[in-house]
Amino acid sequence: MPAPPNAHAEDRGRCQERPEFIPASLQVIEEVRPKYACAKACGVAAAEKPAAPIEKGLPGPGLLAQVAVSKYGDHLPLNRIESIFQRHGVELSRKTMCDWMAACAELVSPVWERMKEVVLTSKAVQTDDTPVPVLDRERTRTRTGRIWTYVGDRNRPYIVYDYTGNHSREGPEVFLKGYNGYLQADAYRGYDAMFKNRKQYFDGGRLLGVFEAILF
Template structure:
């Protein structure tokens, strides 16, 4: 960036990706020829050999037998539908003149239930990872010739969430060890028998840092600050979030020990939204924000100490230019216009937005946590609503384990099947061993 002062009058529209107007497409890149990815090597392989008939192995022209010279190989995927299996546990009984002994069967996740660990894991993953509502799963099971009602599956989900509550508590302890926690929230529809319509509840994701790779979800019936206040009770450290007013009381209270970290992706959206109505003023601001992200691209592979030095050397001057520019145009924009909101939001939250330049472990934005919301948003379009507040709490607990598995590259079905089959017998003092990031280390 040149050292000259940024001025809106010097700006000329540029078709940069960071400035692309909504609805407009940039110059299309030349498409490359499509190439099939190599077939996945860990899958079971079946080799089918296609040979000539014996009479075709003789040449009618020279009257000689054909000799093998090699082979041609090609691969394709075939799908084998999932299937349900009935497992019958037979417990042998023995007796003498004074006693009777019966062999014991392994503990089940839900005693006296017809659902085994693998079936429960499948229902959980289908609902919380693949976003399949229970009524669709009911139809799928019908195609397998098995009658499992959505009410029954709903009961299974609630019982599994209760069974995994100690593990959820252990995961929260790991989360609170994080130097920084990222959080956000999104709305969900909730049925209420007292109302003729669905009301709005909230789902709050809480994401740990790289050293504590867990994601927890919390459900609250409203967006009141009492929800995050209760969840975060006892945590001291950085909290990265948008400028939700409910957090302000936390940050003002020194006894809480919470330090606010802003999100530049959130601030950038304000400027991008205002770009269509005021490109001459919003364009320079977006160019400077783009430069902040270019510095972050260089900083990504560095250690926290080197990342901090790079930010202080390169990002701080850019931030100072941006602040001076926003102060300059603040008097030129209408307060309630899109551009006025962009300028006001950024200047009002300037300290929090600059916080990432104080510590190399902090991130420029909260995108990782916002990605954790995406699963809820996609699911919301499929299952539409929760049946009750209790249903929302159940979904939050189960989604926490699925998202944490996905974060560390663990198949949530494999993890859930294993954990559900042995958590009832696992010592509570060693419950942290079952957390996804610890579990995958033990499997290595």
């Protein structure tokens, strides 16, 4: 039915909102660096190359962030991320992305070191570990590594992860050396040896049982 001639815009129909998904897109950005030559043959000058996250690397920061969040935030293995990029018409091998993530780990290592320093100034630290399968080219099947988690108190609300290739006490010994405070942990026997010489590792710190309350 046509609207009356004197009808206002808001009277001509109802607005309906419909959620829609617009897929992400990948772009190739060309960086042009002008080069100039002196007319009197005194030399050639060119603009400096823009800074890149990975030296001599092609990926931009947005692409690196996408791969990192997909792998570590969304827990997608690189082979699935590879398939997702293929649906976008982009061939990006998992080996290449693995090299990128190793380079990104080096880039953020100063942030990790600083977070560790702050966590170890906490009055109390909570810790636990979880097993993770690790590929090993020298073996026909995976081996078991460990991810150790260290949580600061309410005034230092950081969570720091540390990887070790096994479940020995050496991992927490190295990470916690010099810590002066309370440690809340489970009954893992590796902590027992550490507290035989509390002065060396914790400067008089105290190990709390898993069921013992901590007031932060």
